[in-house]
Amino acid sequence: MIVLGIESTAHTFSASILDDSDILSLESDMFTTIKGGLIPRDVAEHHINVCGRIIQAALEKANKKITDVELISFSQSPGIGTCLEIGALCAKALSQIHNIPIVGVNHCIAHLEIARLLTGFSDPVMLYTSGANTQVIAYQEGRYRVFGETLDMGVGNFLDQFGRLLKLGFPAGKKIEELAKKGSKYIELPYSVKGMDVSFGGLFTNLSRMFEKYKVEDLCFSVEETVFAELVEVTERALAHCMKNELVVTGGVGCNARLQEMCNIMCKDRLASFKPLPAKFAVDNAAMIAWAGILKYNVQKKSDSDLTINQRTRTEQVEVTWR
Ligand code: FE2
Numbered sequence: 001m002i003v004l005g006i007e008s009t010a011h012t013f014s015a016s017i018l019d020d021s022d023i024l025s026l027e028s029d030m031f032t033t034i035k036g037g038l039i040p041r042d043v044a045e046h047h048i049n050v051c052g053r054i055i056q057a058a059l060e061k062a063n064k065k066i067t068d069v070e071l072i073s074f075s076q077s078p079g080i081g082t083c084l085e086i087g088a089l090c091a092k093a094l095s096q097i098h099n100i101p102i103v104g105v106n107h108c109i110a111h112l113e114i115a116r117l118l119t120g121f122s123d124p125v126m127l128y129t130s131g132a133n134t135q136v137i138a139y140q141e142g143r144y145r146v147f148g149e150t151l152d153m154g155v156g157n158f159l160d161q162f163g164r165l166l167k168l169g170f171p172a173g174k175k176i177e178e179l180a181k182k183g184s185k186y187i188e189l190p191y192s193v194k195g196m197d198v199s200f201g202g203l204f205t206n207l208s209r210m211f212e213k214y215k216v217e218d219l220c221f222s223v224e225e226t227v228f229a230e231l232v233e234v235t236e237r238a239l240a241h242c243m244k245n246e247l248v249v250t251g252g253v254g255c256n257a258r259l260q261e262m263c264n265i266m267c268k269d270r271l272a273s274f275k276p277l278p279a280k281f282a283v284d285n286a287a288m289i290a291w292a293g294i295l296k297y298n299v300q301k302k303s304d305s306d307l308t309i310n311q312r313t314r315t316e317q318v319e320v321t322w323r
Pocket of ligand 1 (some may be wrong): 107111130252283
């Protein structure tokens with residue numbers, strides 16, 4: 001089955017063509033700034049400007065025409081409202097014009113499903129670390145459930161805000177990672193794990209009061225060591241609690257080599273398997289939306305009746321019919 005996936009939950013507009021589990025093409029364009037952060041209206045404008053070109057490029061790279069597409073899948077939740085609307089609009093317009101079945105999928109669950117497809121893990125715990133989302137998710141009793149998460153901002157948003165203090169532009173994660181490699185002195189920072197959850201707001205307030213006193217490389221090093229240790233701690237407890245022995249790390253922050261190294265060390269200690277994802281499938285991408293759409297459509301065999309976007313749908317609210 002030839003499927004067009006469309007992703008637009010946040011900074012990235014992406015389109016992908018899959019032939020069942022074969023990823024034929026993946027085209028993305030990410031909103032960036034030199035200075036300052038992500039303003040929803042500006043990101044939506046970006047998506048409007050690139051959507052047609054990206055969908056066309058995905059079709060051309062896959063050597064397909066829109067009339068070859070047998071299913072359209074789009075990210076329906078959760079995300080930034082204005083951004084979700086644009087992906088939904090593209091998907092609905094193409095579906096109506098060409099009479100193609102259409103389904104909406106949950107972005108967080110799509111991350112987990114593409115992780116299963118690409119790692120070969122059957123039942124992993126997923127540490128999902130992106131701008132807006134920081135969650136430890138695993139499948140239990142018929143649903144994907146969140147076993148730990150941030151109580152305030154996502155770790156990616158935290159890193160971007162920290163990057164803004166340092167005037168690094170958006171996104172800041174890669175630049176912080178490069179600076180952290182040159183740091184060596186650990187600066188004592190607040191470590192905030194509450195039960196199975198983490199929080200970064202207090203750490204950010206602390207940093208904003210004292211960041212000028214320290215070498216930027218040591219600050220980046222210390223921030224990474226602190227927040228990644230928090231994430232790995234709650235992830236380890238989720239693995240133990242769920243009695244699972246596979247871990248994937250995904251999301252933009254999941255591409256960070258130090259976070260991957262810490263996950264790997266933790267998994268080795270408890271005889272679990274760890275696999276990171278290739279960067280282009282760890283960040284927001286439409287291949288995962290297409291794949292999650294195939295899984296859903298193969299069971300229900302018809303278009304979704306409700307195609308309304310939802311900014312806040314929780315992972316565990318989604319009915320998982322395909323497992
Ligand atoms: Fe994401």
